Amino acid sequence: MPHVTIIGGGIAGLATAYYLQKKSRENGIPFSYSLIESAPRLGGKIVTDQVGDFIIEGGPDSFITQKPWATQLCRELGLADRLIPTNDERRNIYVLSKGKLVPFPGGYRLTVPTEFVPFALSPLISPLGKLRMGLDLVIPPRREQGDESLADFIRRRLGAEALDKIAGPVMAGIYVADPERLSLLSTFPMFAEMEQKYGSLIKAMRVSKKSTASHSANNGSGPRSPVPGQPLAMFTSLRGGMQELVEALTAQLQGDLQLGSRVIGLRRLSPGFEVTLDSSGTLQTDAVVMAAPAFIAAGLLEPLEPRLAALLRQIRYVSTATVSLGYRRTDLPTDLNGFGFMVPKSENRQILACTWSSTKFDHRAPANGALLRLFVGGDTKEHLVETLADEELFALAQAELRAIMGITAPPVAQRVFRWPKGNAQYDVGHLDRVAEMEQLAAAIPGLYLAGSAFRGIGLPDCIKSALTTVEGLMLQVKTFER
Numbered sequence: 001m002p003h004v005t006i007i008g009g010g011i012a013g014l015a016t017a018y019y020l021q022k023k024s025r026e027n028g029i030p031f032s033y034s035l036i037e038s039a040p041r042l043g044g045k046i047v048t049d050q051v052g053d054f055i056i057e058g059g060p061d062s063f064i065t066q067k068p069w070a071t072q073l074c075r076e077l078g079l080a081d082r083l084i085p086t087n088d089e090r091r092n093i094y095v096l097s098k099g100k101l102v103p104f105p106g107g108y109r110l111t112v113p114t115e116f117v118p119f120a121l122s123p124l125i126s127p128l129g130k131l132r133m134g135l136d137l138v139i140p141p142r143r144e145q146g147d148e149s150l151a152d153f154i155r156r157r158l159g160a161e162a163l164d165k166i167a168g169p170v171m172a173g174i175y176v177a178d179p180e181r182l183s184l185l186s187t188f189p190m191f192a193e194m195e196q197k198y199g200s201l202i203k204a205m206r207v208s209k210k211s212t213a214s215h216s217a218n219n220g221s222g223p224r225s226p227v228p229g230q231p232l233a234m235f236t237s238l239r240g241g242m243q244e245l246v247e248a249l250t251a252q253l254q255g256d257l258q259l260g261s262r263v264i265g266l267r268r269l270s271p272g273f274e275v276t277l278d279s280s281g282t283l284q285t286d287a288v289v290m291a292a293p294a295f296i297a298a299g300l301l302e303p304l305e306p307r308l309a310a311l312l313r314q315i316r317y318v319s320t321a322t323v324s325l326g327y328r329r330t331d332l333p334t335d336l337n338g339f340g341f342m343v344p345k346s347e348n349r350q351i352l353a354c355t356w357s358s359t360k361f362d363h364r365a366p367a368n369g370a371l372l373r374l375f376v377g378g379d380t381k382e383h384l385v386e387t388l389a390d391e392e393l394f395a396l397a398q399a400e401l402r403a404i405m406g407i408t409a410p411p412v413a414q415r416v417f418r419w420p421k422g423n424a425q426y427d428v429g430h431l432d433r434v435a436e437m438e439q440l441a442a443a444i445p446g447l448y449l450a451g452s453a454f455r456g457i458g459l460p461d462c463i464k465s466a467l468t469t470v471e472g473l474m475l476q477v478k479t480f481e482r
């Protein structure tokens, strides 16, 4: 029976194991597998902890429902009735502007204004900045083909103020990335398409908004909700935290799971591979799925294909930390009417953003409690994550909340999670590099690349990468038979 070794037990590795079992059963093609995870637990970046009655996410707190793969997987795993939507009736987002929290104006879609009135009335952008954004309607589309940085694109179409106050913080929030280096084509390819098709982002967003509205009005559909008749919110979580997904996946896995075991070497046999583990010698296998971070994959693949290793090393990673603070509701000077705030670089603060977790989702804090989660680190502030002790990070987080929100009371619960070199960065040219990596990997029979380093950092894309990997494995199975 062919044997597959999956390196890394984050969502990509776990979903690969799950779909391998499933498709192998469906197609009547037996496989065995080993999933090797260096940490003592499965889940990688997905981790939920409970501190008192606060449910605290260390990594992802939700996933986008427009991309169907995570929702689909949750349903398959019997988690449909555990899915919880964001509390959209309180979906206000704020931006720190000159030290004050200013509401992000309504009617924006992905940083582009689609409604005139809220945009015109918002104090977030100066009158000159607004005029400059309006020039998007007349500025001709870019002539050159190919990738550019998100910052260059936004500056060209909407101006520098829109980049600083809107696009920069939004992108930093999603990708923990510096927009000056972030690849437009790997992250928001639709922007480039809109520019070419409509000559203007504002026009394109208005068309897309109208067609979405008439589509939903016509068929009442949207992504299917766990609650029949109700559309899914844009983001969904799980009632007990994202860890439920890891637990449900793990409960299904019947293969060989090796935790606390690090892959330290990979050698090509003919056919197949020999995988060396730091804990228990070697194992021989027909296929290898690399679901570990790209810099780890680079080290392992160096002897097999140095060019592939060099490309993998070019994927930069930055370090971040999330600091969660739980409060008594009555200790807060505000009722946290929103999902939180973003911090533009120009504000020169120590944090990137703050999620008001207990407003964004139910079940995150006790009835008299409120939970806030601050993001620290990223492109220019990695040193904070890498050098500060936990107590210093808590002090930093409290000082920031005091300065920005006027919170002076001490928290009643706190938890920090660090993600050293935990966030892959899709720099300009990323897609071309990924295409070359995929080509080089495809030339090594039985080698697959999966996970957040390549075609999407979000959970749905990581799960999709697992599905694609397993489909590839099913097609190649004949070549594994010895």
Ligand SMILES: Cc1cc2nc3c(=O)[nH]c(=O)nc-3n(C[C@H](O)[C@H](O)[C@H](O)COP(=O)(O)OP(=O)(O)OC[C@H]3O[C@@H](n4cnc5c(N)ncnc54)[C@H](O)[C@@H]3O)c2cc1C
Binding pocket: 007, 008, 009, 010, 011, 012, 013, 036, 037, 038, 039, 043, 044, 045, 046, 058, 059, 060, 061, 062, 063, 064, 261, 262, 263, 264, 291, 292, 293, 296, 320, 321, 322, 419, 422, 423, 450, 451, 452, 453, 457, 458, 459, 460, 462
């Ligand atoms: C703070 C934070 C917030 C986020 N928020 C969201 C969000 O809200 N929504 C969303 O969709 N996404 C979010 N993301 C992104 C998303 O969580 C990640 O992109 C995704 O979980 C990565 O999954 P992965 O399986 O590719 O990698 P990982 O989770 O990094 O898993 C890789 C695994 O490989 C293991 N490993 C490493 N080296 C070896 C080795 N030599 N041998 C064996 N095992 C090894 C590691 O221990 C790890 O468990 C967030 C990420 C972070 C850090």
